[in-house]
Amino acid sequence: MNNVLNFGIPKGSLENATVELFKKAGWQISISSRSYFPGVDDSEMNCKLIRPQEMGKYVERGTIDAGIAGRDWVRENEADVVEVCEMVYSKVSRRPARWVLVVGSDSKVQGPEDLHGATISTELVGFTKRYFAERNIPVNVEFSWGATEAKVVDGLCDAIVEVTETGSTIKANGLRIVCDLMESVPVLLASTSAWADPWKREKIEQIATLLKSSLAAEGMVGLKMNAPASRIEAITKVLPSLKNPTISHLYNSDWLSVESIMSEKEVRRVVPELLKLGAEGIIEYPLNKII
Numbered sequence: 001m002n003n004v005l006n007f008g009i010p011k012g013s014l015e016n017a018t019v020e021l022f023k024k025a026g027w028q029i030s031i032s033s034r035s036y037f038p039g040v041d042d043s044e045m046n047c048k049l050i051r052p053q054e055m056g057k058y059v060e061r062g063t064i065d066a067g068i069a070g071r072d073w074v075r076e077n078e079a080d081v082v083e084v085c086e087m088v089y090s091k092v093s094r095r096p097a098r099w100v101l102v103v104g105s106d107s108k109v110q111g112p113e114d115l116h117g118a119t120i121s122t123e124l125v126g127f128t129k130r131y132f133a134e135r136n137i138p139v140n141v142e143f144s145w146g147a148t149e150a151k152v153v154d155g156l157c158d159a160i161v162e163v164t165e166t167g168s169t170i171k172a173n174g175l176r177i178v179c180d181l182m183e184s185v186p187v188l189l190a191s192t193s194a195w196a197d198p199w200k201r202e203k204i205e206q207i208a209t210l211l212k213s214s215l216a217a218e219g220m221v222g223l224k225m226n227a228p229a230s231r232i233e234a235i236t237k238v239l240p241s242l243k244n245p246t247i248s249h250l251y252n253s254d255w256l257s258v259e260s261i262m263s264e265k266e267v268r269r270v271v272p273e274l275l276k277l278g279a280e281g282i283i284e285y286p287l288n289k290i291i
């Protein structure tokens with residue numbers, strides 16, 4: 001029988017971004033409506049959609065070998081799992097999600113200490129309780145099933161602890177962020193038993209490497225050009241690179257070929273300088289992965 005890795009894809013906010021990232025990494029995951037068992041074009045993998053709030057629990061038990069979930073929920077559940085790597089992406093951006101303390105715009109609260117005796121509504125109850133207990137601020141923390149922002153608008157609570165990415169929900173409800181409590185990024189988790197199994201560990205590491213290298217390549221490009229040998233010192237000085245630019249000789253010529261990897265944003269600054277220094281035949285190409 002083939003070796004198979006049981007892998008959890010986070011259902012909900014991180015679902016589409018995770019599937020897109022796997023696509024860049026070389027795996028086609030297809031999710032059909034109402035089915036919790038996505039197809040994947042890898043006979044060594046079985047995928048299952050699991051809520052990020054429960055991923056840690058199932059990975060800890062070994063029900064699934066590995067999976068991706070926000071670090072916020074892994075910590076909340078104090079799951080005993082191996083954190084293989086972190087990846088910086090959220091629902092719509094490549095930034096961490098932020099858990100923030102939020103109040104109504106007319107609230108006088110300026111810091112957590114002003115919430116002495118207050119009622120705080122949140123989905124992340126354990127973390128919030130620990131946060132205030134560590135600061136000796138007595139508060140009443142209530143579990144929220146969602147639409148949490150509405151509760152502080154309505155006066156159902158004094159403050160909320162909520163996750164934010166773009167800030168649009170907080171803004172749309174006219175709320176104010178008091179302070180940041182925690183940042184969270186998706187993490188690749190493995191069960192201790194899968195990590196101890198040489199085949200599964202290698203498979204998980206392969207997935208981690210390819211997902212991370214796909215993220216690393218985003219916004220990066222390669223730039224290649226011909227340069228007169230006499231100007232090579234000046235040209236390499238203006239070229240950003242991962243390590244050092246690659247330089248090779250053009251056949252039967254005293255010109256050199258120079259190649260370098262850089263952020264796409266740097267290209268518009270670098271190209272005019274390269275032209276002034278005598279570079280010719282400049283080409284820019286996209287990158288799929290940086291390993």
Ligand SMILES: Nc1ncnc2c1ncn2[C@@H]1O[C@H](COP(=O)(O)OP(=O)(O)OP(=O)(O)O)[C@@H](O)[C@H]1O
Nearest residue numbers: 011012013014052070072090091097146163165184
């Ligand atoms: N824009 C975002 N909104 C909410 N959670 C996000 C966002 N970006 C990343 N996350 C992460 O996604 C995980 C929460 O996923 P979940 O699917 O529960 O989000 P949700 O939008 O609250 O789901 P639901 O639609 O069921 O309320 C957390 O780990 C959180 O840090």
Ligand SMILES: O=P(O)(O)OC[C@H]1O[C@H](OP(=O)(O)OP(=O)(O)O)[C@H](O)[C@@H]1O
Nearest residue numbers: 146147148163164165166167168169170
């Ligand atoms: O900062 P933003 O980009 O606006 O994203 C954050 C919002 O997205 C999530 O809401 P969700 O869609 O899960 O609704 P819910 O409150 O009903 O869970 C989260 O709970 C915030 O409300």
Ligand SMILES: [Mg+2]
Nearest residue numbers: 123145146147
């Ligand atoms: Mg939600």
